[in-house]
Amino acid sequence: MRAIILSLLLLATPAAADPDFWRHEWPGTDFSRSAIPWIEVRSGGPGRDGIPALDAPDFIPAADETRLAAREPVIALEMPGAVPRAYPIRYLTWHEIVNDTVGGLPVAVTFCPLCNSAVTFDRRVGDRVLSFGVTGKLRHSDMIMYDRETESWWQQAVGEGIVGEMTGVHLTMLPSWMEPWSEFLSRNPDGLVMAQPRANRPYGRNPYERYDSSQWPFLYTGDAPPHGIEPLARVVRVGERAWPLERLARAGRVSEADVTIDWQPGQASALDTGDLAEGRDIGSIRVRNADGADVVHDVMFAFAFHAFHPDGIWMVE
Structure with a gap:
């Protein structure tokens, strides 16, 4: 942990808190609209999509899962009319956002390790469906997300648009919770669990x-x-x-x-x-x-x- 923090600190500098510095990476972001002081934005180390969000992940029957230990945390999402789903933190630690559709509802399941914040959002804003990625930037040590449609920036912990076209817009939060895998499986033996992503990460x-x-x-x-x-x-x-x-x-x-x-x-x-x-x-x-x-x-x-x-x-x- 100390080595990781040190390497990130070397990459994270206050001087980067300047929209002019970011425009080459974010050509579609309207930096004239913002709800925050720029000095609060810090680089967390990885650049845009350096932590890759997941889209439409695969799922397997909960009864067939063999990788998860009993006490491992998962995010449980039990939507009316849909089969309950579990999103293992072992995967979200490395991807932070999962864009999914559950019971016909587009959702974003998110986890910011630095804040321990696990929040699920409805991805709809008016008549638009957004999909989210990771900016690689932090505010108050919390992940700043972005939507791919307008390249607006969003504060993960509160679901608020903070930079760009969507500034001031609030995503609808959905009931979800973290619990041990054994608890989810016991309650939902016929449920689904997100399959291991096809990425080179030391999951677990x-x-x-x-x-x-x-x-x-x-x-x-x-x-x-x-x-x-x-x-x-x-x-x-x-x-x-x-x-x-x-x-x-x-x-x-x-x-x-x-x-x-x-x-x-x-x-x-x-x-x-x-x-x-x-x-x-x-x-x-x-x-x-x-x-x-x-x-x-x-x-x-x-x-x-x-x-x-x-x-x-x-x-x-």
Whole structure:
């Protein structure tokens, strides 16, 4: 991890925060429209599509999957009228975005390792269907995505257009959640799981070894979270509220602010040991409303919640 961070730091320089410097790489982006200070944009190291998003991936029956360990995290997506699908983090760690269509709905399943943010979006904006790629740039250590149709830039953690034609547009977030593979398989024995991509990547390895026990986030220059919460502590974000995962783990269940959050053990951290399946147990959560329906949420690092929701409500004890 230290070697990776050092190499990325050598490539990531503040001087690159200038639209004139980016235009040759982004000829289709309207840099006259922006919702952010340019100084907040940093190069994460790889260039445009250096982290290649996946399009229309293959799936196999969940019962036929043999690569995944029981505690490995997957993103579960259970859409009405569609067969449940699991997107393994072992693949999303290396690709970060999956453009898919589920039950006729175009979706983007996303994961930013540096923020631990896993969010699924509806890819429709009005009458247009967008497809997304990875810019290779970061803001508050969070992935900046782009759409291939307008080359606008989007903030992954909040689904907001921040540069270009789509500035100010918000993608619709869909309920999805991270859970251990064993939990998905037990609940959905007839479900589907994304097949291993046809790319030369060491799937199952965590290139961010010990990242979630670091003292400070990569290329983050903002303030630390309040209440003495560690920057890389996980929190459950629901709207403008954040519940520390540590609190939920102690309680097991918390019912507040019109939602019920359940925690149970059994999920490996994807950002701990080099072998992703061997990460320490951080548990997993489900967030439901009073009717028992799954609620849009994210399990992200505390610094990221504080950066993108500076007026957010911290649900501490």
